[in-house]
Amino acid sequence: MRPASSAVFSSLTLCWVSVVAAAENSEAAIPQKLPPQSVFIDPRSFAVLNQNGPFRNDTFNQLFNPTSTAPPFFQIFDPAFLTILGPNPSFHIVASNDTFAFAHEAPIFVSELDEVFFASNDGGPLGNSDLNHNNKVGKISMKDVDAAFQSLKPGETGKAFQVPVTELVLPDTIQMTNGGTGPFKSSLVLINSGRGPLPPSIALVNPNPPHNATVLLDNFFGRQFNSLNDIKVHPTSGVFFFTDVTYGSLLAFRPPPVLPNQVYRFDPMTAEVRVVATDFNKCNGLAFSADGKTAYVTDTGANAGLQGNDFTAPATIYKFDVDPTTQTFLNRRIFAYVDTGIPDGVQLDTAGNVYTGCGDGVQVFSPSGTLLGKFFIGSVSANMVFAGDGRLVIMGETKIAVAMIAAKAVKLSFP
Ligand SMILES: *[C@@H]1O[C@H](CO)[C@@H](O)[C@H](O)[C@H]1NC(C)=O
Ligand SMILES: *[C@@H]1O[C@H](CO)[C@@H](O)[C@H](O)[C@H]1NC(C)=O
Ligand SMILES: *[C@@H]1O[C@H](CO)[C@@H](O)[C@H](O)[C@H]1NC(C)=O
Numbered sequence: 001m002r003p004a005s006s007a008v009f010s011s012l013t014l015c016w017v018s019v020v021a022a023a024e025n026s027e028a029a030i031p032q033k034l035p036p037q038s039v040f041i042d043p044r045s046f047a048v049l050n051q052n053g054p055f056r057n058d059t060f061n062q063l064f065n066p067t068s069t070a071p072p073f074f075q076i077f078d079p080a081f082l083t084i085l086g087p088n089p090s091f092h093i094v095a096s097n098d099t100f101a102f103a104h105e106a107p108i109f110v111s112e113l114d115e116v117f118f119a120s121n122d123g124g125p126l127g128n129s130d131l132n133h134n135n136k137v138g139k140i141s142m143k144d145v146d147a148a149f150q151s152l153k154p155g156e157t158g159k160a161f162q163v164p165v166t167e168l169v170l171p172d173t174i175q176m177t178n179g180g181t182g183p184f185k186s187s188l189v190l191i192n193s194g195r196g197p198l199p200p201s202i203a204l205v206n207p208n209p210p211h212n213a214t215v216l217l218d219n220f221f222g223r224q225f226n227s228l229n230d231i232k233v234h235p236t237s238g239v240f241f242f243t244d245v246t247y248g249s250l251l252a253f254r255p256p257p258v259l260p261n262q263v264y265r266f267d268p269m270t271a272e273v274r275v276v277a278t279d280f281n282k283c284n285g286l287a288f289s290a291d292g293k294t295a296y297v298t299d300t301g302a303n304a305g306l307q308g309n310d311f312t313a314p315a316t317i318y319k320f321d322v323d324p325t326t327q328t329f330l331n332r333r334i335f336a337y338v339d340t341g342i343p344d345g346v347q348l349d350t351a352g353n354v355y356t357g358c359g360d361g362v363q364v365f366s367p368s369g370t371l372l373g374k375f376f377i378g379s380v381s382a383n384m385v386f387a388g389d390g391r392l393v394i395m396g397e398t399k400i401a402v403a404m405i406a407a408k409a410v411k412l413s414f415p
Contacts, residue, residue: 035082035089037157038074039067059302060309060341063360063378070158071361071378072401080366081373084353086390086406090152091375093160094145096399101126102138102165103395105230105345106180107385108188110207111413114142116385116393117168117207118400119177122193123251124305126398131196131253135176137168137205142387145402171213174203176253179230179242179345183207183413184268187214189240193227193248197255200228202242202266216240217266220273226257230285230345233414236292239327240266241276243283243297250305263297265327277329281314285345285383288322289352290410295320295329296354300342315342317356317365336365345383345395350408355392357381361401362394377401386410 034040046066049055056062065075072091076082095103101121108117121127122135129135144163152159175195182189187204190213194200201218205211219225227248232241245261248254263277263286277283281301288295297320301313317336320329336343341359348354352367361377362384375384377396384394386409387402394401 034076035074035085035087036155037072037089037091038076038085039069040076040079041066043077059311059315059339060359063340065360065376065378069376071376072403073376074403075374075376076372077374078366078370078372080370081364083351084349084364084372084405084407089406090149090404091157092149092152092402093377093396093399094148094163094402095140095165096160096162096396097165098398099126100128101397102136103400104135104397105178105382105395106137106190107345107383107393107395108180108182109142109385109387109393109409109412110183110188111388112186113207114387115139115207116142116387117180117188118395119180119190121397122176122178123248123253129176129253134172134174134195137170137174137177137190138165139168140165140400142391142393145387145391145393149402149404168211170205170211173201173213173215174205175199175201176227176248178228178247181232181412184233184238185415189231189233191228191231191242193229193254194224195248195253200225200244200248200254202228202231202240216268217271217273220259220264223258226259226261227254229283232286232288233412234292234322234327235288235290235411235414237327238268238414240268241286241288241295241327242266243286245280245282245284245300247282247305250307252306263329276327277320277332285343285356287346287348287354289348290350293322293324295322296335296346296348297329298343298346298356300344303342317343317346317354336369336371338363339371341380344381347384347386348410349386350410353407355384357383357395361396362392375401375403385412 104121106119148161176193179191199218299314319335343356362375389408
């Protein structure tokens with residue numbers, strides 16, 4: 001839900017290859033040989049740019065690509081990223097459409113079908129959706145993606161594929177889907193921003209035709225939500241947690257907001273709904289650690305939709321403890337502030353590394369908050385999902401990129 005970044009910040013000239021890094025593991029040295037499609041950039045190589053240096057003054061439109069490498073590529077800032085990539089990673093565009101941001105949000109992997117579902121941009125650039133037009137939910141088959149990667153010659157880079165994208169026909173209770181997770185009891189969990197007077201909602205959707213849906217929640221004690229944004233199922237309790245934020249109004253497809261920007265808890269068994277975290281500028285993506293004890297919530301305040309960007313507002317990931325009895329989010333602290341765009345969707349791997357969709361692709365932070373590296377696509381990514389171990393599917397608005405890597409997926413499905 002933000003303007004696509006265009007200009008690539010590329011005028012730094014750096015000596016970056018053969019220096020020992022200030023590593024996450026401080027003993028680790030840079031290996032002699034980096035994996036294909038990767039660059040290592042030692043933070044010490046750009047700590048001083050000098051008086052007439054190529055400083056960036058626009059986090060949304062100037063990307064940090066000092067090596068001017070052609071995307072997609074792996075941008076490594078810490079050797080610990082090599083463990084995530086593994087010895088032989090591969091990174092390609094698998095589908096694209098220059099005129100339609102078909103792959104914005106709500107990525108969901110259904111392992112039984114080996115398919116990834118996603119939603120087009122709702123109300124933002126190239127979304128082909130607005131007050132009068134709903135957005136679309138589509139899917140790709142990971143079998144097609146695997147076949148594409150298998151067709152590559154050893155070490156081949158830079159090839160873009162066009163796997164088939166199938167659009168779903170959904171019931172009209174589903175309006176402006178902006179988030180998704182699961183499957184929950186074999187259904188997709190879609191969270192929808194609503195459109196005009198049509199209420200935002202959380203719904204279960206059959207991943208198989210006829211894609212029938214059951215709406216679980218569409219109000220807070222009779223009051224419509226502003227525009228529901230993103231959702232996760234708590235991994236050990238099966239309770240839903242979701243964000244509500246003002247983007248529907250800021251993108252002119254929803255009425256003026258009537259609630260604060262907050263994180264809610266919804267028990268799908270009892271339908272009890274309550275607030276678990278507040279005091280955000282614009283809460284957005286959320287994720288849990290595999291044990292359910294830690295929550296991450298992004299704040300994308302720096303992007304205010306049609307009201308423009310405010311570089312002084314948050315582009316920030318907060319970390320919380322999940323209270324074991326009430327599941328309230330406690331002890332908010334800063335986890336990361338991102339260097340480019342805003343951190344939108346957020347996902348974890350089994351090692352607890354935190355992946356977030358930003359203005360230049362997917363950025364990956366260690367559990368202690370060190371920026372390890374980026375899946376650099378050169379433009380906005382709002383979210384991503386592991387399609388099982390080692391297959392990272394990156395939503396890139398007008399494109400989908402897939403990275404075949406070593407990292408393993410945390411389970412998002414329930415039960
Ligand atoms: C950034 O700097 C350029 C060149 O000096 C200038 O044209 C542009 O307006 C600046 N942008 C912002 C957001 O300050
Ligand atoms: C791109 O999206 C437009 C709008 O939905 C559609 O008409 C067109 O067929 C798509 N092109 C490709 C190559 O999928
Ligand atoms: C879809 O319909 C089938 C058959 O009636 C039902 O068993 C299933 O629960 C429905 N799924 C959803 C998500 O509504």
